[in-house]
Amino acid sequence: MNRIVLVFWSLLFVSVCAQAQIDVIGVLSPTDHDISVALVRQEDTLVAGALGMVCYMRGTELAPLSVPKPLADIVAGAATSAGFMLVETSGDILVIQGDDVIRRRMPDRVTGIGWVGDSLFVLCRTSICVVDVEGNVKNVIPLALPSKVIAGACSRNNVLLATQDSSLYLFDEDRGVQFIAKLESPVNTVIPDRELFHITTEYTALSYSLDRDSVATLSLQGSNLPAEVQAFASRYVFAVDSTRGRVLVHLNPRFGNTLNSPVYACDRVDTVLSVLHAYTVADIPSGYAYSATLASDTGELIYGRNARCLERIDTAVRVRINESWSYVSAIGRHRNVVAGVISTIEGNTQRIQVRCRRNETDSWTTKVVGHRNLRESAIECSMSVFNDSVYVRYDDSLFVVPCDSDGPAQFMGLLPSNVVSMPLQVEPALLVITSSWSSGSFVSTDRGKTWGFVKGRYAVTGGDGYIYSSTYSQVLRRRLVDVKTDSHDTLKIDIPTSHTIGGLFPTRTGVLVFDRDIDQSVPELTHRILYVENGTVVRELAFVDSSPAMSLGLPVHIGHDSVGLFLGFGGILLLLDPTTGLVAKKEFDLSAINRYGVVFDGQTDVGNPTHLSMISTRGFIVELDLSSPTSVDDDPNLQWVAIRNAFPNPTERVLNVTISSLPTADYTSWRFGLYRLDGSLAVDCKPYTAPWTMNSTMQTVSVPIGGLPQGMYYLASVSRGHSESRQIIVVR
DSSP states (O other): OHHHHHHHHHTTTTTEEEEEEEEEEEOOOOGGSSSEEEETTTEEEOOOOOOGGGEEEEEEEEEEOOSSSOOOEEEEEEEEESSEEEEETTEEEEEOOOOOOEEEOOOSSSEEEEEEEEEEEEEEEEEEEEEETOOOEEEEEOOOOSSSSEEEETTEEEEEEETTEEEEEEOOOOOOEEEEOOOSSSSEEEEEETEEEEEEEEEOEEEEETTTEEEOOOOEEEEOHHHHHHHOEEEEEEETTTTTTTTEEEEOOOOOOOGSOOOOEEEEETTEEEEEEETTTOOOTTTTSEEEEEEEESSSEEEEEGOHHHHHHHHEEEEOOOSEEEEEEEEEETTTEEEEEEEETTTEEEEEEEEEEEOOOOOOOEEEEEEEEEESSSSOEEEEEEEEEEEEEETHHHHEESSSSOOOOOOEEHHHHOSSSSOOOEESSSSEEOOSSSEEEEEETTTTTEEEEEESSSEOOOOOOOTEEEEESSSEEGGGGGGTTTTOOOOOOOOOTOOOEEEEESSSSEEEEEEEEEOOSSSSSSEEEEEEEEEEEEEEEEEEESOOOOOOOEEEETTTEEEEEEOOOGGGEEEEEEETOEEEEEEEOOTTTTOOOOOOEEEEEESSSSSEHHHESEEEEEEEEEESOOTTTTOGGGGGEEEEEEOOOOOOOEEEEEEEOTOOOOOOHHHHHHETSOOEEOOOOOEGGGTTTTOOSSSEEEEETTTSOSSSEEEEETTTTTEEEEEEEOOO
């Protein structure tokens, strides 16, 4: 294994590191996406949410606006005198004026937006930008916090900021930045509510009072509130309508089921929440489903998942927008076809449809697979795309839907009675259904007419014509003619019994085996890929990393002869080609898709892996371009020079700075220096970078600072509209 580790590192040093393009494809229509923001300006009501959804509300209908690609979630917004301004998870802002949508990039990644007095503040990771209603930057206020801002909100003349290290800060234009508190976990949202800020983390919720300059405890008053709610509930504020003071609150009772807990509409006076109405599970299918609200004279309009809008009049609740609602049951891709199974609930009926398209066009084709009466709950479907057809399973039936013709869905046959909703795989020679947490899979070699049982948690067809399956630590192989029997070979592969096989991937001549557990025999964290031909391991490669996050890697199949390890939301994909032994490293900016849910599957073009499709549990396909890095003109991130480290800090005579960039960085426009608190340049660090050149990926330079007075300074790197700073303390 040590020899393998050394080979890996030697290959990794010559690997390609590039920021690659991504594209997010929504299978649902824009008016079916989740709503997270509701804003009003004069006669216009704007709602926005998942995957670039921006719509005007016209009575009981939504009028979508066209948002330029690439698309991202909308997470915050503000009304302006000229229209609206929205914040994307990509870190950009959208300026909405009438039907025009313009994307603007700020000097740093945006995390929030709001009015402070008469100024519109855009909250960024390391600074606050004051902008006009057109989105043009008028002033930049550096924050110089120990870590980057991940969430924030504005109220009255104050800004509350939450940073990566779970700290809260209050910014006032007159008093500067003040530390408030250190929380146990990172902040998810900050919601302004006049003199209060509501802060939520993954497990806790609290409020901060501007008037009291302290954390405030909210109380809940109302008739018929359960005793356990009064005593043990944590309050999660979903949304606030500041014009009426209406607050939407979700309760998480101690040891209770959050998803089945009620949501309360409240009026607030000081720290007392008076319950006006309780929305039950019958009104809201999921406790997390609604995240935007507007108050009316008779109740409130509550927006949320699948673009639904609940309207309350006195104690009655009705659906104002989307009497029916749709969600993605399954999603997939093969070659140039992407598709999803859409379940639509209308009354007591569930309609199952397939929506598919080719990559070269933006037009979708929708075909109905079937209908069923709802009994206890809606069913989930499984599916797979193969060539130009979509194979769909729901209930005990199997259908094939042609994507390249006008033909309808065709019934293929019935499934074994003990098969439940699990992934469906289609191979050239057989069709595989994996059963629920059992030790086997059901296989059909005659396209769904008859079925055989194969032992193993995974089952694929190798390029050598054998069926490969696996138990937790064994790989089994059998011929197609032996599917109906229990005849199989147990391959002699060196996998410790304490390890778990995390996946099998077919190749042209065999199968790839992914050993997902860490090898404790070497000091580094190691995963293995075994390349099997004719029942024996012909090549063994290792993924090595020094970070525990490596253990969260997701294996993905890259074409027929390579495999990758996708390192979660770190945006790093390691590609291994077992035939040549080459290793490539690609980096993706996944900030725009983090809110789409955990990626759980991946596919590529067969034989020509130019795109990798990561499939989200929220029903989106994320297309990662593997063919070439993003062009310099299209992505200013490739022109950026980053500060990796600055030491010692505090420093007395010399400051050592580690900087890095890609060879495409724009050196001519790059500014690199040590700045005083008033913004004036104290030391121009750029002359001290020699002999560093733009062809170097990383180097440490020494900057003499012996002549500077004692005090606090900021080390800043600025290039092509991007900025990054570090707080530096000079001592004497």
